[in-house]
Amino acid sequence: MSTDVPHLIMALAERCMPNARLEWGRAMRAEHEQAVLDGRSMSFAMGCLVTAMLEMPRHRAGRFAIAMHALPLGMIVPIAVFHLGCAVSGVRLILSSHDPYSANLAAGGVAGRAASEAYLAAAPALTVLLLLLGLAHLRIAWVMLDGQWRRAGVLWMLAAGLAAAIVAIITAIDSGMRGSAIQVAALAIELVAIPVLATWQRAISTDLMEVR
Structure with a gap:
């Protein structure tokens, strides 16, 4: 198992390198075989990975x-986790039939008690919707990482x-509730990012075909 990890790191390092430096990647792997014999397999593999990652922005x-x-790991997955957490709270x-927010609404007089009752009545539907929204965002992140742009758009x-x-x-229930702006902003970013990334990937694929 310990010998497999450096080889996996080397494979990841090669994936991070551009096609123009494939020869460098092969040479790097050949040097790694010697590093294995010298007992410095892990340090050499990590050095190669760091070098390859520093090259990526270039x-x-x-x-x-x-x-x-x-985008998927930094924004979409956290949003999915947030929605799933809200579903668990629901x-x-x-x-338990008890919720701090509901109690705060009920303390606001007749209108507050009415809003609290509406909130409790809507809780099952909101819980299901939040659960589905969290799962949908997880699936969006997955298909984006897999490059399935049409499916990402449908989701x-x-x-x-x-x-x-x-x-x-x-x-x-309560027009004063906050949080909608964040959801709208996230969806707007996803709406723009999905076609932009899809076009970007197609352009890269076209360039690779022309090189070949």
Whole structure:
């Protein structure tokens, strides 16, 4: 197992290098075989990976790889985790019939009590919608990393519909609730990023075909 890890790191380092430096990647792997015999396999592999990663912003395919991984892992997955966490909180509310936000609404007089009752009544539907929205975002991140841009677009439309339903329900309960702006901003970024990344990948593929 310990010998497999450096080889995996070397494979990752080669994937980070541009096609123009494939010969350098092969030479790097040959040197790694000697490093294995010298007992410095891991340090050599890590050095190669760091070097390859530092090269990534300098070539087109590397910049694309950084962008394609940064958006799903840096924004979409955290949003998915947030929605799934809200769904778990909704399940707890349904099971316990007690929620701090509901209690705060109820303390606001007649209008507050009415909003609290509406909030409790809408909790099951909101929980299901939040669960579906979280799962949809996880799937969007997965298909984007896999380069399935058409499927990512379809899933984005599903996520937008779910988000619109959630915002509509929440606004009907209490128009003063916050958080909708963040959801709208995230969906807007995804809407722009999916076709941009798809076009970028097609351009890179075209360049590679011309080189070959």
